Amino acid sequence: MVTHQLTGTRRLEGKVAVVTGAGSGATGVGTGQAISTLFAREGANVLLVDRDAARAADTLRQIESEGGVASVFTADVTKSAECKAMAEAAVARYGGLHVLVNNVGILGKGTVVTVDEDEWDQVMTVNLKSMVLTSKHAVPVMAAAGGGSIINISSISALRSIGITGTVPYTVSKGGAMTLTTSMAVQHGRQGVRVNCIAPGFLYTPMVAGTMTPEWREARRNASPLGTEGTAWDVAWACVYLASDEARWVTGAVLPVDGGTLCTTALSAFHDMR
Ligand code: NAP
Numbered sequence: 001m002v003t004h005q006l007t008g009t010r011r012l013e014g015k016v017a018v019v020t021g022a023g024s025g026a027t028g029v030g031t032g033q034a035i036s037t038l039f040a041r042e043g044a045n046v047l048l049v050d051r052d053a054a055r056a057a058d059t060l061r062q063i064e065s066e067g068g069v070a071s072v073f074t075a076d077v078t079k080s081a082e083c084k085a086m087a088e089a090a091v092a093r094y095g096g097l098h099v100l101v102n103n104v105g106i107l108g109k110g111t112v113v114t115v116d117e118d119e120w121d122q123v124m125t126v127n128l129k130s131m132v133l134t135s136k137h138a139v140p141v142m143a144a145a146g147g148g149s150i151i152n153i154s155s156i157s158a159l160r161s162i163g164i165t166g167t168v169p170y171t172v173s174k175g176g177a178m179t180l181t182t183s184m185a186v187q188h189g190r191q192g193v194r195v196n197c198i199a200p201g202f203l204y205t206p207m208v209a210g211t212m213t214p215e216w217r218e219a220r221r222n223a224s225p226l227g228t229e230g231t232a233w234d235v236a237w238a239c240v241y242l243a244s245d246e247a248r249w250v251t252g253a254v255l256p257v258d259g260g261t262l263c264t265t266a267l268s269a270f271h272d273m274r
Contacts, residue, residue, distance in 0.1 A: 011244045013043035017099035018090050020077050020134060022048035023055025024062075025206020031153065032103040033059045034232035035239045040068030042240055045094040049086055051076045069094075077104055077130040080137075087137040099243040100138045101151045102131040102177075107207070108169030120169045127173035131180055139188055147192020149243050150184065152177045153235070156199045156258050174199075178254055185252030194251040196242045201258025203230040224259030225268075 017039045021032035029037075032050070039046050040063040048063075048070050050056040056072040063070040073089050075082040090097040108123030110116060131152055142148030157167060158174035181197035188195065202220035212220070221229045238257045241247055256262050 010043040011240060011246065012039055012099070015044045015098040015243065016047070016090050016094040016096045017044040017101065017243060018047045018049060018073075018086060018097060018134075018138065019101045019103060020049045020130070021104035022046075022059050023050035023052045024058040025209075026055075027206045027209050028204075029232045030206050031200070031203070031232040031235050032101075033062075034236035035101055035103060036070065037062060037066075037068075038233070038236045038240050039099070039243065040070050041066065042244075044069075044099065044243070046070040047086070047090045047093065048072045049075050049077065077102075077134055078125050080133045083130075083133040084137045086134065087141050091141060096145055097138055097141045098145070098148045099151070100134060100142075100148070101153070101239055101243075102134055103153045104130055105153060105155075105174075105207070106170075107167065107211070108173070109165070109167050111166035111168055114166065115168050123169035123173050124176075127170070128176040128180070131177060135184060139184075139191070139193055142193050143188065143191035147194070149247070150193065150195045151239050151242050152181050152195070152197045154178050154181075154197050154199045154254070156201050156256055156262055159199065159256075159262060181254065182252050189251060194242075194247065196247070196250060196252070197254045198235055198238050198242070199254055199256045199258065199262075200235050201230050201256065201261040203232060203235065205232050223264065224261040225264060226259040228259060230257065230259055 019032055019036045022036045024033045036046050036059050048056040048059050053074040060070050060072050075086050106126045108119050154177040155174040157171045178197050181195050184195040235257050
């Protein structure tokens with residue numbers, strides 16, 4: 001299942017990376033799996049963090065089959081103690097922690113009128129509080145070693161509303177990820193810790209595959225000026241850049257990976273681009 005046409009060029013040689021939500025999707029390649037796979041191909045030692053050990057083991061098998069170095073760490077990143085153990089495991093297994101990708105995310109629906117309060121709390125906890133908790137334990141380790149790179153996975157839905165039926169918990173949590181990014185970039189810049197954010201557009205990944213009809217999938221593809229479908233690999237390549245020393249002067253940035261969707265209006269997407 002895991003494929004990609006480009007081969008690694010060792011851009012992350014010598015780095016230790018932690019990727020949350022690294023387990024594979026049941027029906028295709030998820031973003032966490034793609035990030036982990038490319039990181040390993042680029043020479044990083046990767047700690048594959050997921051609450052589902054079996055799924056993370058799928059990612060591990062793929063990486064090891066290619067000769068990469070990785071291991072599974074089972075954790076629920078909404079729990080501070082487990083995030084602490086995660087950072088400690090990176091150091092114990094590989095001697096450091098240079099890159100953290102906060103990839104875990106779940107969907108949440110509703111407008112402010114229809115939102116379920118428990119769902120709001122759960123989405124905020126999984127999507128946003130988890131970023132705070134993993135960073136809380138990763139930043140001191142990075143800072144002690146002279147710096148590192150943290151990448152928070154947000155969404156273009158934090159910048160443009162994606163539907164009138166509403167995904168308020170999701171979009172607000174992803175907006176929080178952007179604000180968290182700029183705050184952390186300022187507060188930890190002098191420690192050499194770069195913090196950036198990726199805003200994916202309408203990807204086709206296992207998280208959303210089960211929620212859409214073929215017609216809706218086609219509409220999402222047509223929503224971008226490029227008119228092509230985004231995949232987990234597109235986000236993963238952006239992560240490789242932000243994790244690498246090539247991005248040594250890039251911090252506090254929000255990078256859309258969306259085929260240009262943020263440049264469009266509803267009119268251009270639904271009429272002129274077909
Ligand atoms: P993914 O990386 O394939 O899967 C996320 C993984 O995180 C799953 O294995 C999930 O396990 C795991 N996870 C969930 N809660 C966890 C927790 N508390 N502790 C540890 N692991 C946990 O998902 P994806 O669809 O590709 O999305 C990745 C990121 O991109 C998300 O932040 C998402 O919001 C963002 N994004 C996606 C799209 C899109 O169109 N797909 C668009 C914009 C942004 P379970 O399966 O057990 O829940």
